[in-house]
Amino acid sequence: MVFTSGATEANNLALKGVAEAALVQGDRSAVAGRRRLLSLVSEHRAVLDPLRYLERHGFPLTLLPVGSDGLLDPQRLAEALGDDVLLVSVMAANNEIGVLQPLEAVAGLCRRHGALLHVDAAQAAGHIPLAMAELGADLLSLSGHKCFGPAGVGALLVREGVPLAPQLHGGGQEGGRRAGSVPVPLVVGLGAALNLAITDLEQRAARLGACATGSGLVWRRSAAFSATAPPARAWPTTST
Ligand SMILES: Cc1ncc(COP(=O)(O)O)c(C=O)c1O
Numbered sequence: 001m002v003f004t005s006g007a008t009e010a011n012n013l014a015l016k017g018v019a020e021a022a023l024v025q026g027d028r029s030a031v032a033g034r035r036r037l038l039s040l041v042s043e044h045r046a047v048l049d050p051l052r053y054l055e056r057h058g059f060p061l062t063l064l065p066v067g068s069d070g071l072l073d074p075q076r077l078a079e080a081l082g083d084d085v086l087l088v089s090v091m092a093a094n095n096e097i098g099v100l101q102p103l104e105a106v107a108g109l110c111r112r113h114g115a116l117l118h119v120d121a122a123q124a125a126g127h128i129p130l131a132m133a134e135l136g137a138d139l140l141s142l143s144g145h146k147c148f149g150p151a152g153v154g155a156l157l158v159r160e161g162v163p164l165a166p167q168l169h170g171g172g173q174e175g176g177r178r179a180g181s182v183p184v185p186l187v188v189g190l191g192a193a194l195n196l197a198i199t200d201l202e203q204r205a206a207r208l209g210a211c212a213t214g215s216g217l218v219w220r221r222s223a224a225f226s227a228t229a230p231p232a233r234a235w236p237t238t239s240t
Contacts, residue, residue, distance in 0.1 A: 003153065007154045010155060011089075013178060014156055015047070015051060016053070016165075017165045017167055018031075018087050018116055018164060021163035021164055031087075034114075036084045037051055037054060037055070037059050037085075038064065039061070040064050040072055041066060043120065046122075051063075069099065074105040081109055082113065088106065089117075090118075092123065092124035092130060095123050118137070118138065122142060122146050125147055125194070139157065140156070149193030150190065152183065
């Protein structure tokens with residue numbers, strides 16, 4: 001776990017860190033020769049903007065469409081994947097309409113094609129059960145102020161062995177992956193918030209899910225996706 005200033009920094013570290021490691025480690029890397037990046041049109045700007053930055057620096061980018069319900073059709077991903085794909089970035093819960101992307105199917109496809117999977121879980125962590133290992137994600141971003149913790153802290157979870165180049169250089173903190181003194185009070189606050197969250201996670205997730213789909217909340221907020229029906233799997237997010 002690498003502590004960051006929030007999910008924006010965690011996403012930047014994940015995406016740029018993997019891309020740079022693939023460049024620098026060249027043939028020695030598990031992702032040697034791979035450059036293409038895949039993601040969704042409906043990702044948060046904290047994912048889209050670093051991806052577009054990377055596109056300008058030689059990493060071809062494909063943004064997959066989502067359906068009228070805001071969900072990725074895994075078949076679309078299967079068609080886009082190939083042995084040139086370095087990394088796929090798919091959010092867990094959408095910040096605007098709350099839909100939960102089919103991460104298990106996404107992870108299975110990434111594994112089959114040897115691509116790394118990054119999950120922006122800023123709107124999901126602390127609200128729905130989310131085990132990185134069970135999901136099969138290689139990198140996962142979270143944010144303190146989205147799970148009732150303090151603003152100014154977040155984290156990037158990195159599976160062991162995933163090549164990641166630091167994006168902040170300095171005092172070698174966080175195992176050399178993110179320089180800068182760790183803000184201990186904020187990290188303690190994040191830990192406390194997540195500990196509180198997991199005490200009744202399943203019940204709360206079920207209650208909020210029913211609330212989101214049953215109340216028509218998601219339906220009303222789906223205009224940007226021209227939704228024709230409330231999605232089956234969603235939860236009310238905290239903000240955009
Ligand atoms: C899905 C998603 N990713 C990333 C972010 C950015 O998080 P932070 O404010 O911690 O940088 C947000 C914030 O709203 C978000 O909703």
